[in-house]
Amino acid sequence: xxxxxxxSTLATIPTTVEWYPQVGLVMIIANVFAILLGKLxxxxxxxxxxxxxxxxxxxxxxxxxxxxxxxxxxxxxGAILGLANMGYL
Numbered sequence: 001x002x003x004x005x006x007x008s009t010l011a012t013i014p015t016t017v018e019w020y021p022q023v024g025l026v027m028i029i030a031n032v033f034a035i036l037l038g039k040l041x042x043x044x045x046x047x048x049x050x051x052x053x054x055x056x057x058x059x060x061x062x063x064x065x066x067x068x069x070x071x072x073x074x075x076x077x078g079a080i081l082g083l084a085n086m087g088y089l
Contacts (some may be wrong), residue, residue, distance in 0.1 A: 017084040026083065027076040034072030038064060 019021060038060065045060045057065060083089045 005046055017080060017089050020089070026079050026089070027073070027086055029077055031069055031075030032071030034075060035065075035066045038068035038071070 036058065039057070042060065042064055045064050049062055051060060051062065051065060053058050060068070080089065
């Protein structure tokens with residue numbers, strides 16, 4: 001019973017895009033966008049522990065950087081799958 005369920009689930013999973021430099025570029029753009037969005041939205045950044053280059057990241061700490069990069073990866077995943085589905089990647 002479980003085997004039949006797994007086979008039916010695997011049959012519905014679409015094929016994903018192979019890695020190309022364009023895929024990496026989309027992910028980089030999504031992460032930079034998320035960092036910029038985080039710099040604009042986070043009002044009271046907790047700068048402890050500080051990042052090595054605080055000027056580059058607007059005074060964000062490690063927790064803010066982790067949060068914005070996580071958001072960037074989610075946005076990048078959606079963008080990559082969407083662009084691949086439309087045939088652009």
